[in-house]
Amino acid sequence: MSTMTPAEIVSELDKFIIGQQKAKKAVAVALRNRWRRQQVAEPLRQEITPKNIMMIGPTGVGKTEIARRLAKLADAPFIKIEATKFTEVGYVGRDVDSIVRDLVEISLKQTRETEMRKVRTQAQDQAEDRILDILLPSARPVGFGSQASSSESAEGSATRQTFRKRLREGQLDDKEIELDVELPQLGMDIMGPPGMEDMTEQIRSMFANLGGGKKTRRKMKVKEALKVLTDEEASKMLNDEEVKSKAVQNVEQNGIVFLDEIDKIASRSGELGGGGGEVSRQGVQRDLLPLVEGTTINTRYGMVKTDHILFIASGAFHLSKPSDLIPELQGRFPIRVELDSLSVQDFESILVATDASLVKQYQALLATESVELEFADDGIRRMAEIAYSVNERTENIGARRLYTVIEKLLEDVSFAAGNHAGKVVRIDAAYVDQALGDIAQSEDLSRYVL
Numbered sequence: 523m524s525t526m527t528p529a530e531i532v533s534e535l536d537k538f539i540i541g542q543q544k545a546k547k548a549v550a551v552a553l554r555n556r557w558r559r560q561q562v563a564e565p566l567r568q569e570i571t572p573k574n575i576m577m578i579g580p581t582g583v584g585k586t587e588i589a590r591r592l593a594k595l596a597d598a599p600f601i602k603i604e605a606t607k608f609t610e611v612g613y614v615g616r617d618v619d620s621i622v623r624d625l626v627e628i629s630l631k632q633t634r635e636t637e638m639r640k641v642r643t644q645a646q647d648q649a650e651d652r653i654l655d656i657l658l659p660s661a662r663p664v665g666f667g668s669q670a671s672s673s674e675s676a677e678g679s680a681t682r683q684t685f686r687k688r689l690r691e692g693q694l695d696d697k698e699i700e701l702d703v704e705l706p707q708l709g710m711d712i713m714g715p716p717g718m719e720d721m722t723e724q725i726r727s728m729f730a731n732l733g734g735g736k737k738t739r740r741k742m743k744v745k746e747a748l749k750v751l752t753d754e755e756a757s758k759m760l761n762d763e764e765v766k767s768k769a770v771q772n773v774e775q776n777g778i779v780f781l782d783e784i785d786k787i788a789s790r791s792g793e794l795g796g797g798g799g800e801v802s803r804q805g806v807q808r809d810l811l812p813l814v815e816g817t818t819i820n821t822r823y824g825m826v827k828t829d830h831i832l833f834i835a836s837g838a839f840h841l842s843k844p845s846d847l848i849p850e851l852q853g854r855f856p857i858r859v860e861l862d863s864l865s866v867q868d869f870e871s872i873l874v875a876t877d878a879s880l881v882k883q884y885q886a887l888l889a890t891e892s893v894e895l896e897f898a899d900d901g902i903r904r905m906a907e908i909a910y911s912v913n914e915r916t917e918n919i920g921a922r923r924l925y926t927v928i929e930k931l932l933e934d935v936s937f938a939a940g941n942h943a944g945k946v947v948r949i950d951a952a953y954v955d956q957a958l959g960d961i962a963q964s965e966d967l968s969r970y971v972l
């Protein structure tokens with residue numbers, strides 16, 4: 523569990539998200555409250571439920587990004603779900619409980635990776651041993667029941683030492699060897715009939731147990747073999763039951779569910795009740811309520827209590843208001859934060875100032891082909907202005923517009939990077955105007971191209 527203070531959390535989020543201080547503060551407090559709750563003694567601890575958050579703001583201004591980065595900081599299992607998914611016409615089958623089931627799957631993968639990292643060094647040693655056994659069948663270390671004489675074994679172990687050194691130095695990387703590797707587990711998903719999720723889960727777990735543990739002989743280079751065998755050895759060292767129970771616990775104590783488009787399942791202001799859509803939207807709210815209030819869901823890995831999962835709902839609320847949600851659900855999202863629309867200046871910062879900004883990404887990509895991209899300040903400004911004005915004139919998709927703008931701008935350089943190798947490509951306002959000016963001027967063109 524993260525022990526960061528709210529100020530530390532906000533400063534971490536600042537590295538990736540421009541502005542939106544109110545939302546950052548709200549999620550930072552929510553995360554800190556989880557830690558605080560853990561410090562409270564039982565039975566009071568059980569009584570403290572998360573203060574779920576509702577983020578209100580237009581599309582593409584960083585709502586999902588804030589939640590996702592928060593989850594990453596806290597190493598928390600995270601899932602994003604569109605609430606409208608459950609209202610789609612003809613949508614039968616997967617119920618809202620599947621949100622929790624999917625979250626547990628995500629948590630399992632995450633927990634497994636964390637646990638694998640812990641045993642990695644030990645697993646690497648074992649993998650090396652297995653490769654040395656293949657490379658030097660006669661120099662196997664003297665083990666239980668071995669008949670080798672002591673002089674033979676001394677000689678063998680010296681050779682083994684030499685080979686181990688060469689292996690570690692990468693000298694044997696390209697040598698081909700043949701080895702037995704475990705077949706991966708069957709990766710199929712089983713769709714069950716609607717309303718029979720529990721039975722489907724049982725069938726899935728029956729199949730999940732098939733196929734594992736079988737071996738097949740494969741040829742590969744030592745370098746790849748080391749990787750495959752390290753994974754195999756690491757996974758042998760893990761206790762599956764322990765991993766499962768940790769994964770479930772992680773969901774219960776740390777899980778974050780991001781419910782997007784919550785506004786679209788609210789009643790539309792002004793719409794007279796009784797329509798089919800209305801019924802279905804209210805139905806989804808009623809279905810979601812127990813999850814948010816706290817219930818127990820049966821999953822493949824055991825029962826999961828949702829009481830302490832943090833829910834972050836998000837929506838633009840253009841056509842409806844939070845007060846159009848059913849009262850019980852409103853009460854479960856007591857923290858409301860509004861996110862601001864992004865300005866030209868924000869766009870400029872998003873392009874250059876974040877840790878993994880778009881500009882840095884493109885510079886790194888093209889540097890691999892010895893092309894140096896240099897962005898002048900006026901070039902950045904012009905890109906931001908174009909993105910902003912296209913958003914205003916066509917559809918406002920927020921910072922997502924920057925992706926299409928920069929992609930189009932660098933289309934030619936990206937395509938012919940080979941011709942620019944060793945050169946500096948300077949992107950200034952004139953360059954941007956020349957590449958994008960015509961498109962940005964024409965509403966029709968920008969609709970299709972940007």
Ligand SMILES: Nc1ncnc2c1ncn2[C@@H]1O[C@H](COP(=O)(O)OP(=O)(O)OP(=O)(O)O)[C@@H](O)[C@H]1O
Pocket residue numbers: 538539540541542580581582583584585586587588782783836837872876920921922
């Ligand atoms: N304030 C911001 N700072 C940095 N990057 C941002 C910001 N706002 C948006 N972005 C970038 O734009 C993209 C879209 O943002 P995000 O997914 O957070 O949108 P959203 O507000 O959740 O909208 P929607 O509700 O439509 O999903 C992301 O890749 C994100 O990195």
